[in-house]
Amino acid sequence: MHHYQQQLKVRRIYTIIAIAVFLIALFASLNFANNANSGKFFERLPYLFDFIKNFVPDSPMEIVRAMFDLPSPYADGSLKYDYTSDRHYITDSVYIPNFFYQLVITLNIALVSTIIGTTIAFVLCFFASTNLVGAGAVRWFTRRIMEVMRAFPEIVIAGLLTAILSIGPIAAIIAITVHTIGALGKLFFEVVENADMRPDEGLRAAGASWVERVRFAIVPQVLPNFVSYALLRAEINVRASTIIGAVGGGGIGEVFRLSIGRDHAAKTYAIVILLLIAIIAVDQFSAWLRRRLIGQQSFEFGRGAA
Known part of the structure; x- marks a missing residue:
């Protein structure tokens, strides 16, 4: 005691x-x-909080008008109240509001980057796993590549690429894809290293090739976790593409930077509301898709232990 x-x-x-x-x-x-x-x-x-208190639109309806590119009664010839000139016309009378159009660009950047990055990370992760390739040069080299890819934030990579490739979505796609490969590659190979190797041993005893062992012994085990990580990364990439837009990557991040820098309160609040709705929608869609792909029973309390 x-x-x-x-x-x-x-x-x-x-x-x-x-x-x-x-x-x-x-x-x-x-x-x-x-x-x-x-x-x-x-x-x-x-x-x-003085900025938020003073940064208010002339009328709450101005936020709606800015969001849907409607004419403003406060129009005085300045850009602050000019909501109609940025419309993207599909026909002579049908148009897409500018902020919705820019949001689609942002979501497109995130989607393309996620698909390309996930595909490459899926391939690389098997060469970085100790239980599949040992501790040799292939594993060491693959891991170092992925470490370099995730060493720098997306915004730093995008800033470098915009100086080379000029301003636009292409630089944003490459930047987010590079970071996605590095981040998902690490998560993927850690899942692979925790896989049950008994199916692999059985296939090896039957004379299966390395590719066949990976395809039939490892992939079915790790695929649910891969899907979860990929969907999570898609949500992260939506936010990243918005931030990168502020440094010249295009999309809604760029118009947000311009509107807040020019003291356009109605436009700024309209963009913030659209971003919140988009992020919530992406999160909900990701959760729904994860349940559909993995199975509802995995999310029910007590079912996983059974």
Whole structure:
């Protein structure tokens, strides 16, 4: 009992020391950030919500008009109230509102990037798995490639590519695809390494080739997890394509940057609402598709253990 009390006392001392070190590091980091911010962070903190309070449209209906490219009664010839000039006409009378059109571009960037990135990651992950290729040069080289691909954020890759390929969705697609390959490749090969190898041993004893062993022994086991990770990555890529749009990748991120930079409140709120609706819709569709592909029983409480 005395020994337990002594150990408990030592653990409490270590906990207090750890908390103190954490608080000191946190304070030092905040102080450094404040100095790097010209010493204005703490001074401006009480005014944090002033921008939101002052950044309001002339009328709530202006948000609807900006969203659907309808004429504004406040039109004065400036871009702030010019909602109709950016319409994308399908026929002489039918058009797609500009923000919806830009949102489709953003979703298209995310979808194409996810499909290409998932396909390449699917192929590479088997060459990076220790239980399939051992610890040789192929595994080492494949893993290093994927590490390089996910080492830099998508926005950094996109910034480099826009300087080479010019501004547009192509740079965004390549940037998100590269990061998707690196991120999904790691998740995929970790799933493969946790697969049951008894089916593989049986196929090997029957004389199956390496490709046949992967196809019939490994893929059926790991495919449900692969689908879940790919759908999760699709949701992430929607957000990434929006952010990349702000640095020249096209899509709704670019028009959002322009509208907020020009103090166009109605347009900004319309874009924010569209983004929220789109992200919620993508999340719900992803959850529905995951249930359809994997099976409803996997999501029912207590069924997995049975």
